[in-house]
Amino acid sequence: xxxxFAKHQGLREAYEGLTAASPRNPFEVVIERxxxxxxxxxxxxxxxxxxxxxxxxxxxxxxxxxxAVETAETMGVGTTGSRIANGTFGLHRxxxxxxxxxxxxxxxxxxxxxxxANLGTxxxxxxxxxxxxxxADSHASIYxxxxxxxxxxxxxxxxxxxxxxxxxxRLKDHTGAKLIIAEGIYSMTGNVxxxxxxxxxxxxxxxxxxxDEAHSFGVLGAHGRGVAEMQGCEDGIDFVVGTFSKSLxxxxxxxxxxxxxxxxxxxxxxxxxxxxSLPPEIIAATMAALEDMQARPELRTKLQENxxxxxxxxxxVGLKTGEHVSxxxxxxxETVDQAVGFWNALLENGVYVNLSLPxxxxxxxxxxxxxxxxxxxxxxxxxxVAVFGEVARHFGL
Amino acid sequence: xTDSVAGISGMIIEKLLANPxxxxxxxGNSKIVEDLAFDxxxxxxxxxxxxxxxxxxxxxxxxxxIRTINDLAGCLHTLKVAHA
Numbered sequence: 375x376x377x378x379f380a381k382h383q384g385l386r387e388a389y390e391g392l393t394a395a396s397p398r399n400p401f402e403v404v405i406e407r408x409x410x411x412x413x414x415x416x417x418x419x420x421x422x423x424x425x426x427x428x429x430x431x432x433x434x435x436x437x438x439x440x441x442a443v444e445t446a447e448t449m450g451v452g453t454t455g456s457r458i459a460n461g462t463f464g465l466h467r468x469x470x471x472x473x474x475x476x477x478x479x480x481x482x483x484x485x486x487x488x489x490x491a492n493l494g495t496x497x498x499x500x501x502x503x504x505x506x507x508x509x510a511d512s513h514a515s516i517y518x519x520x521x522x523x524x525x526x527x528x529x530x531x532x533x534x535x536x537x538x539x540x541x542x543x544r545l546k547d548h549t550g551a552k553l554i555i556a557e558g559i560y561s562m563t564g565n566v567x568x569x570x571x572x573x574x575x576x577x578x579x580x581x582x583x584x585x586d587e588a589h590s591f592g593v594l595g596a597h598g599r600g601v602a603e604m605q606g607c608e609d610g611i612d613f614v615v616g617t618f619s620k621s622l623x624x625x626x627x628x629x630x631x632x633x634x635x636x637x638x639x640x641x642x643x644x645x646x647x648x649x650x651s652l653p654p655e656i657i658a659a660t661m662a663a664l665e666d667m668q669a670r671p672e673l674r675t676k677l678q679e680n681x682x683x684x685x686x687x688x689x690x691v692g693l694k695t696g697e698h699v700s701x702x703x704x705x706x707x708e709t710v711d712q713a714v715g716f717w718n719a720l721l722e723n724g725v726y727v728n729l730s731l732p733x734x735x736x737x738x739x740x741x742x743x744x745x746x747x748x749x750x751x752x753x754x755x756x757x758x759v760a761v762f763g764e765v766a767r768h769f770g771l
Numbered sequence: 772x773t774d775s776v777a778g779i780s781g782m783i784i785e786k787l788l789a790n791p792x793x794x795x796x797x798x799g800n801s802k803i804v805e806d807l808a809f810d811x812x813x814x815x816x817x818x819x820x821x822x823x824x825x826x827x828x829x830x831x832x833x834x835x836x837i838r839t840i841n842d843l844a845g846c847l848h849t850l851k852v853a854h855a
Contacts, residue, residue, distance in 0.1 A: 510816070733813075
């Protein structure tokens with residue numbers, strides 16, 4: 375009998391090599407419990423959380439918690455069905471209306487996860503006769519959505535409008551639809567996309583543009599509508615996709631648009647149709663978190679201040695970070711061994727960050743990926759920077 | 772030199788040899804993943820460099836069938852002829 379796992383031998387060797395050299399398994403960190411948005415118990419110790427994507431700290435929003443508890447008590451804890459069968463409650467429709475209003479769009483579809491929002495939107499919008507133009511550093515959910523769609527996929531260089539235009543020019547005789555996909559903030563590096571420039575290009579070349587604002591929703595723009603709002607180009611973005619699992623602190627995803635054709639997506643988007651819908655208490659918590667976010671714009675101001683403080687601090691202690699100041703601050707290292715050692719030392723000294731390894735990172739280099747929160751105090755950021763500095767000195771960096 | 776499959780293959784080898792990590796004894800029959808130890812991302816990034824050289828775009832699904840340098844050269848040649 376053929377060993378069904380034989381194909382993963384290379385992965386096994388890489389995994390065993392990595393875990394053998396590490397005092398703890400970086401893929402099995404357990405946050406025993408959060409004490410607050412910024413502190414959790416890991417290995418029995420209070421640990422500063424700098425890798426949770428909980429940008430506004432709303433996973434601990436009192437209003438969201440109360441809404442979830444009250445809804446669970448009155449409606450139960452699950453829908454037990456798909457949106458196209460028994461899984462649409464009044465709350466799902468209410469959340470979709472709220473999000474459409476927030477983004478000033480005609481339509482909104484809510485998905486069970488952010489991953490499914492990309493899979494479900496991309497696979498419903500394009501098929502084998504169409505072309506997708508993806509930023510080379512796109513998230514796995516975008517690549518997977520592209521694969522599910524069957525469309526031809528062409529990558530353009532990361533954040534490079536000139537390269538995108540060159541590739542669109544080569545498609546001038548293509549008769550199918552062309553859909554460009556870029557992210558607002560890139561999850562690994564914190565880089566911000568030039569969406570305004572992409573809008574100019576898509577208009578000239580008769581293409582559609584989809585922006586994944588997963589990491590920028592609630593974070594950038596005067597009202598938190600993301601990079602498109604910040605750059606004043608929202609009207610040129612055809613589809614905005616995002617998630618509730620970062621700035622809103624819950625789980626789920628969405629797609630908003632002004633295109634009326636999106637209603638048909640509810641009848642052909644398999645990741646939307648063939649999965650259970652979000653439980654009512656999650657919908658209630660998401661709506662409460664959205665209201666909380668809208669009522670407290672000062673959270674975004676604090677977040678930007680904190681991002682600038684962490685970014686400047688890490689540069690001051692001599693570490694290499696990206697050029698963009700955003701709530702994702704990634705320290706680039708040269709080797710995986712160095713990154714694993716550094717990451718372990720940070721955790722042992724009370725700071726949790728994400729260890730991100732190639733090929734999930736650009737340029738084949740490992741990253742120590744930090745995400746900063748509005749809930750971090752200046753002292754917590756300074757403490758994290760100090761630990762980074764001490765560990766860097768220890769490793770001779 | 773990029774008008775034929777052999778010419779494109781030669782150009783690919785030349786570009787690959789500019790990377791010191793690539794084995795020196797590669798030829799058109801060398802397997803890109805096995806012999807050059809490229810992972811999927813490295814393959815995609817390398818193809819991007821070649822695309823600019825030939826002014827073509829290679830859809831990702833085409834890469835799934837490519838094993839050797841000559842396979843890649845053949846694919847690029849077909850796309851270049853179609854695009855011309």
